[in-house]
Each structure stands twice: as C-alpha cells, then as structure tokens.
Amino acid sequence: DGGITQSPKYLFRKEGQNVTLSCEQNLNHDAMYWYRQDPGQGLRLIYYSQIVNDFQKGDIAEGYSVSREKKESFPLTVTSAQKNPTAFYLCASSIAREDEQYFGPGTRLTVT
Amino acid sequence: QKEVEQDPGPLSVPEGAIVSLNCTYSNSAFQYFMWYRQYSRKGPELLMYTYSSGNKEDGRFTAQVDKSSKYISLFIRDSQPSDSATYLCAMSGSGANSKLTFGKGITLSVRP
Numbered sequence: 001d002g003g004i005t006q007s008p009k010y011l012f013r014k015e016g017q018n019v020t021l022s023c024e025q026n027l028n029h030d031a032m033y034w035y036r037q038d039p040g041q042g043l044r045l046i047y048y049s050q051i052v053n054d055f056q057k058g059d060i061a062e063g064y065s066v067s068r069e070k071k072e073s074f075p076l077t078v079t080s081a082q083k084n085p086t087a088f089y090l091c092a093s094s095i096a097r098e099d100e101q102y103f104g105p106g107t108r109l110t111v112t
Numbered sequence: 113q114k115e116v117e118q119d120p121g122p123l124s125v126p127e128g129a130i131v132s133l134n135c136t137y138s139n140s141a142f143q144y145f146m147w148y149r150q151y152s153r154k155g156p157e158l159l160m161y162t163y164s165s166g167n168k169e170d171g172r173f174t175a176q177v178d179k180s181s182k183y184i185s186l187f188i189r190d191s192q193p194s195d196s197a198t199y200l201c202a203m204s205g206s207g208a209n210s211k212l213t214f215g216k217g218i219t220l221s222v223r224p
Contacts, residue, residue, distance in 0.1 A: 004155075006155075040216065041216065042200070042214045042215060042216035042217060043156075043200070043214045045211060045212075048211075058211070088153075090155055090156070097207075097210060098144065098204055098205070098206050098207060098210045100144070100146055100158055100161045101158070101202075101212055102158060103148075103155035103156045103157070103158075104155050105154060105155045106153070106154065106155045108153070
C-alpha cells in the first residue's frame with residue numbers, strides 16, 4: 001500500500017525536552033512538508049523540502065528543525081525553543097512543489 | 113484581507129440535503145484549487161483537485177471555480193452522515209516557489 005506514515009500517533013513530553021516526529025512516504029514523491037494544525041487556525045507550514053538534502057523554512061519555522069537525508073523520510077524535531085509546541089502535526093508529500101499534497105494521519109504532541 | 117477566507121461554520125444539515133461549501137481568495141495568481149476532507153483526529157484527505165476555472169464532478173461531489181470572482185465552491189449532493197467532517201479549501205499558484213494556502217476549514221454535520 002502506498003502512503004504516508006507518521007509515528008507515533010500520540011506523543012507526550014515534558015517542557016524543555018526536544019522531540020522528533022517521524023514521517024515516511026513510499027509514494028516516490030520528491031516534495032515533503034510539515035504543517036501544524038491548531039483549533040481555529042487552519043494549517044500552517046513549518047518546513048518543506050523539494051529534494052533530498054534541501055529544505056526551506058515555512059511560515060512558522062522558529063523552534064523547529066528538519067532533515068532530508070533520504071527521499072522517503074522527513075523527520076521534524078520540535079526543540080525546547082518552540083514556545084507553544086502542543087499541537088497536531090501533519091506531514092504531507094507531493095510529486096512536485098505545485099502539485100496536490102497527500103497527508104499522513106498526523107501526530108498529536110502534548111507538552112506539559 | 114486574508115489570502116483565503118472560508119465560512120467558519122459549523123454547518124448542520126439533514127441527511128439527503130445538498131450542501132454548498134465556499135471559499136473566497138484574494139491572490140489572482142492562484143491556479144490550482146483543492147478541497148480536503150478531514151475526519152476528527154485524522155489527516156486531511158484530498159477530495160477534489162481542479163485547475164483554473166470550471167466545474168469538476170466526482171460522484172456526489174462537484175467542485176466549482178470562478179476565477180473572475182475569486183470564488184470556489186464544493187457541492188455535496190444527497191449528503192450522508194458519513195460526510196460529517198471538516199472541509200478545507202486550499203489553493204496555490206504555479207512554479208517551484210508556490211505554496212499551498214489553506215482556508216481554516218468548516219465543520220459539517222449531517223443529521224440522520
């Protein structure tokens with residue numbers, strides 16, 4: 001089955017700890033994205049990558065970091081510098097930057 | 113003015129009703145228009161993808177784009193309780209630097 005997987009589904013962390021969210025796709029898509037979804041705010045772009053070993057900041061990159069060492073994988077690290085990290089995080093991919101995006105199931109991160 | 117505006121809802125209709133969901137936008141460079149459906153605590157699922165103005169039909173769903181009015185719509189015929197979800201419009205321009213801009217979503221409830 002082709003698709004996007006995110007793990008874990010739920011993640012709990014203490015304030016001050018870094019945490020890494022996993023995103024893997026087997027769709028052979030070049031472009032991958034991370035979004036954050038908060039109630040009433042819609043989806044906001046954190047980072048995106050159009051090709052391996054390259055990535056760009058989105059609208060709300062502060063406090064986050066990413067890597068793209070393999071085409072299939074685009075992990076997101078939420079650092080302790082992110083002031084309000086509790087949110088629903090969504091990973092997506094597309095064939096190319098301007099094409100329709102397909103989303104993973106999401107990871108709900110709670111930081112206390 | 114926000115780039116993409118979507119009726120905030122929520123919207124509640126009886127089973128079998130025709131549903132009309134709408135978004136307006138301000139950026140005339142947008143050429144690709146999408147509708148996503150998101151069930152609670154799940155990732156968004158691509159429903160419809162259209163390019164430029166016109167209509168596109170897929171089963172009970174019809175997407176309509178009017179670029180001259182900067183207005184897009186999603187119609188759902190014979191609505192079912194399983195259509196109860198949040199619907200997000202999204203749009204982008206063309207080119208490698210384009211990004212997908214989302215509406216905030218509207219929650220639809222179809223009453224049996």
